[in-house]
Amino acid sequence: MKENIILSKNIFWVGKVDDRDVPFHRLTLTKGTTYNSYLLMTEKPTVIDTVDLSFGREFVENLKNLIELDKIKYIVINHTEPDHSGALGSLAARAKNAVIVCTKLAVDELKEMYKLHNREFLIVGDGDTLDIGGKTLSFIETPYLHTAETMITYCVEDKILFPCDIFSTHVANYEYFNDMAKEDITADYIGYYKLIMHPHRRYVQNMLKEIKNLDIKIIAPSHGYILRDKVQSFIDIYDNMSKNTEESKKALVLYSTMTGSTKKIALLLKENFEEQNLTSEVIDINKIPREEIMKAITEADAIFFGSSTKYADMIGNMEDILKDLHTLNLEDKIGAAFGSYGWSGEAVEVVQDYLKATNIKLLNTSDVIKSTGMIDIEFPLRIRFSPKEDNLKSIERAAIYTADLLLSTI
Template sequence: MNDKLIAKNSYWVGYVDDRKVPFHRLTLEKGTTYNSYFLDTEKPTIIDTVDISFGRNFVEELKDYIELEKIQYIVINHVEPDHSGGLPALINKAKQATIVTTELGAEELKEMYKLHHKKFMIIKDGDTLDIGGKTLKFFETPFLHTEETMITYSVEDKVLYPCDIFSTHIATDKLFNDLAPEDITEDFKVYYSLIMHPHRPYVQDMIEKIRKLDIDIIAPSHGYVLRDKPKKYIDLYDEMSKPNKDKNALILFSTMTGNTKRISKHIAEELELQGIKTEMMNIKENVDIDDVKEKIKSSDAIFFGSSTRYADMVGGIEKVLKILKYMNLEEKLGIAFGSYGWSGEAVEVIKDYLQDTNIKLVDSSYVIKTTGMDNIKFPIRVKFNPDKENIEEVKASTRVIKDMLVS
């Protein structure tokens, strides 16, 4: 037990998975660990569990530390099954325990594991919990790397439990980074680039919160516990997630009654608000194609919009779309948008044109695969004149594009 001591009366109780682990459409050649932590206080507390495949094993091993029915709290920072998977087996034994998580986390856990009848404590950003001898402080960290995620800080121990954040995928029984047989920095960076980098604006939000904390140890949910130079790893995240503000967006649109132009303005305002230099162009029939080509070449994200008239596009937007397949758009984002009154075919026709190029077409599938967000819809389609609800949806979609640009 002393080998697994994280801080006073706080123990690692996870599982080492030394297989070549299939994970997020990758194979983890070095395996991984599923780190769970037991805080042996007056109100015994578990922070995160293990992968669902090892839930039964996890519960059996935990009996060496405590009689399971005495557990008072189970903190779930992140609901993915590699961290919450041991919860059903554990809560079946720890029948009096309260599950501590975010509001969305509670909703998802109830549905995933049929826990509707269990006790939940819903936390908000900055909430604290006295577990008898230790104080836990919670911070919501949405989209790191899913929307419900939070992190936990043990005030007296100065230990941060950030779940997936600051992790490495290495199967090890050495536990601490200062005991690692080799430098883990590269593995740390690889993990960041694969899991966290698509969400880098939210990384910056998280860093702003934890900068105020006195952190001696970072105890993540994969790989090594970082007790040697934890600030080094916070600084690495900060450096790797810093935005490059020299990004440009171009909004090309054709409009019939002005509704698509209004959408364009809302997109432009949101991008400018987020520090992305943006230009709008109303593409009419007599458009100067050479001028448009030059603007496309100097842009990182291009929005192509049109109203729908008789199931087709309007103005000169199709003239622009026809030249795209002859251009190299490999490093650019392409987004279709527009307004409509009935079925809105113009937006889909734009999407068809973009699919015939090497541009990175931002549709709902691309967003889910790159960010995990399933609540943002692309292309951007608005029926008639955008109302307040439509405008909020347009702005939410635009923020996703902005997040993709600040690499």
């Protein structure tokens, strides 16, 4: 680091510019990126986030040019992903007096990732504040932006928001601030939002409500440009892109049940869809003419196909309906399988196999994890016997995830 990059009085950028082609989330960032870390030189010196694991040693050596490391009082980790927490192990080893500040969920992750089982942690949550000697930090938890343990930090006196991944860009640059950029950064800013934040857009809306009343003069994210010009316009982009469409969307739940358990799941799905402002319809496929069922499928935006399992197979007319799907163009529809079972639940998997053979956008756990990082959403939705209290969250999460896909504007 050749010069001090100053955001405000006693607040410095101490990050790393990575101008390589950077592998990231199974993509290559051809413009590179930055890992933004910040040093607040107060009476209780504080570091907010670190840099990628690959640059830990370099980060610590650069930081030594600004401060004696054993004088650092706090290390704030907004998000545990190793492109932000990656230098924590190296820094903690040298800043032996520092207390690590993070959310409750982050503690065990950081202990395991960096062998910090014997370090002191300060757990913070919504509305908590921390006096760092001349400046005050306040904290807001922002789960799923973009992982469960994340939070954002606000410096009250300097009116600077440190939101980690939120409001970032993936651009390696040596201008640091958006008003110094050589070209318009909007396209890169939107591209980052679509890649990282949009799969979690309902949580974007929650976050925006939380920061609405903050006086924000600078946004200092963890990647790319620090935003100090037209700050509200960048917040507005997130707001506009994360809102629900005003178009009406319909979810159809088709089921074939043996003892009534799969019907219960179907009705719970309907209830949850309607709570998410979707029109919803439930049909017992054994009681309705096939042509009416096929018409209902064509009119729906999402279709859930559910069957109980009997002797390792589906029951009732479900297989006939699934065989007829090849006559329909389902490319603009979302599909999912669900069902109740007693032993191994083969019927749900058979339904899933049939749906794989169509051009419907089939929901599956693998794609959910790869696109969102969420591990508490399961497709197909499999429930043993009748749905119980501990199954209700799984049904709710499946419905919410589906609704978010249907109501997206992009």
